[in-house]
Amino acid sequence: MSDESVREITMTVPDSRPGALGPRQSVALGSAEALRLLAGVSVGRIVFTRRALPTVRPVNHVMDGGAIVIRTHEGGALTLHARDAGATGVVVAYEADSIDPDTHLGWSVVVTGYASLVTDAEELARYRSMLHPWVQQTMDYAVRIRPGLVTGIRLTVPDGTV
Structure with missing residues (x-):
């Protein structure tokens, strides 16, 4: 089959996947x-920043009094950054x-804070x-993120269905 005939079939076959409902509407959420x-x-x-570059890590968290709390370990990049920053903290984003x-x-929600x-x-x-870590590693530290900026969106179909 030539590339042209594949393109033709792809263009003429309707997308019947459940997610093929058309464009989504992005509705801003209050904090x-x-x-x-x-x-x-x-x-x-x-x-967070590591060696002047953005670094992303999946983690589990709990909310406590409006703050996000995660567990960390000795020698972890975030542990070291937070320790170096002292009481003021280090700027992070949490999604x-x-x-x-x-x-x-x-x-989707994004929190930026210290x-x-x-x-x-x-x-x-x-x-x-x-908060119980889900990696097999000793997590003796906890980091608290105090939200400074909270943004979020809800993705809906244009009629408002979630």
Whole structure:
């Protein structure tokens, strides 16, 4: 079969996948709704700078009093950055979403803020009991992200269906 005939077939066969519903509408979320959605999932991606370049890591998290908390380990790049930054913290972004792979409907939230090490022993113990790492590695530290900017979108079909 020639390339031209393949192109012809591809162009004439209708897309019958469940996600082929046409273009999505992106609806901005308020920060309260975005944080509520973020609290409803346990996995996200932390974005921070490493050697002057953006670095992304998948992590699990809990929400605590409006802050995002993740566990880290000794020698981890984020642990070292947060320690070096001291009480003011280091600028990070945190993203989580729930988007259906077939329909492409759902939501995405991005939080930008300051991450700092949790140094209070009681708080650290509480976070250890609340948040269990899913990698086989000792995670003796916790990092708290205090949101500064919270943005989010909900992906819907044009009639508003989620």
